[in-house]
Amino acid sequence: xxxxxxxxxxxxxxxxxxxxxxxxxxxxxxxxxxxxxxxxxxxxxxxxxxxxxxxxxxxxxxxxxxxxxxxxxxxxxxxxxxxxxxxxxxxxxxxxxxxxxxxxxxxxxxxxxxxxxxxxxxxxxxxxxxxxxxxxxxxxxxxxxxxxxxxxxxxxxxxxxxxxxxxxxxxxxxxxxxxxxxxxxxxxxxxxxxxxxxxxxxxxxxxxxxxxxxxxxxxxxxxxxxxxxxxxx
Ligand SMILES: [Zn+2]
Numbered sequence: 589x590x591x592x593x594x595x596x597x598x599x600x601x602x603x604x605x606x607x608x609x610x611x612x613x614x615x616x617x618x619x620x621x622x623x624x625x626x627x628x629x630x631x632x633x634x635x636x637x638x639x640x641x642x643x644x645x646x647x648x649x650x651x652x653x654x655x656x657x658x659x660x661x662x663x664x665x666x667x668x669x670x671x672x673x674x675x676x677x678x679x680x681x682x683x684x685x686x687x688x689x690x691x692x693x694x695x696x697x698x699x700x701x702x703x704x705x706x707x708x709x710x711x712x713x714x715x716x717x718x719x720x721x722x723x724x725x726x727x728x729x730x731x732x733x734x735x736x737x738x739x740x741x742x743x744x745x746x747x748x749x750x751x752x753x754x755x756x757x758x759x760x761x762x763x764x765x766x767x768x769x770x771x772x773x774x775x776x777x778x779x780x781x782x783x784x785x786x787x788x789x790x791x792x793x794x795x796x797x798x799x800x801x802x803x804x805x806x807x808x809x810x811x812x813x814x815x816x817x818x819x820x821x
Pocket of ligand 1: 789790792810811813
């Protein structure tokens, strides 16, 4: 024997299941959109950091240029002075200054070469970061667009699923509906078959009282988990 409300209850559960699945999909979408937006942001951040690095190096190069320029001026001045001095010790002192300045210029030029090399590398890095975003942005934007479309479609589907649920609730008797709603807050699905004296939800064996009630066509609750049981051979 089958409980008179069982079929309508199972239909309700089926409609509710569809509604819940749609709700879960809809709920997951903003997270997926955020993930893509974060990807775009991190690609943009990589470009900004490469741009910053490049600017820093260019500033460093300009500073070195200035330093080299003033050292060269100094060097030229010493050389001119050296030509006009008469005393040997003054001549030697200037010669020493000239050597020191020349070697300082050498060091600065070496540093500048290193910076120029680093600028080249930074330019490559910047171009690569820019290319990555440029290549991906259409895909990223397309994904976001399709997520938004999906969001709209799901919202429409959900609306009709909710209407189906409301329709399916109609034929279910009030006390059964109350019980179902209560069990639903803890378990999904709330209505499960009882097979071989085992609850189809928690898979534990139910008491013989519960089993015989179900066998008689009642819809008792599992004495282990509280789900609504219906006897299924
Ligand atoms: Zn159970």
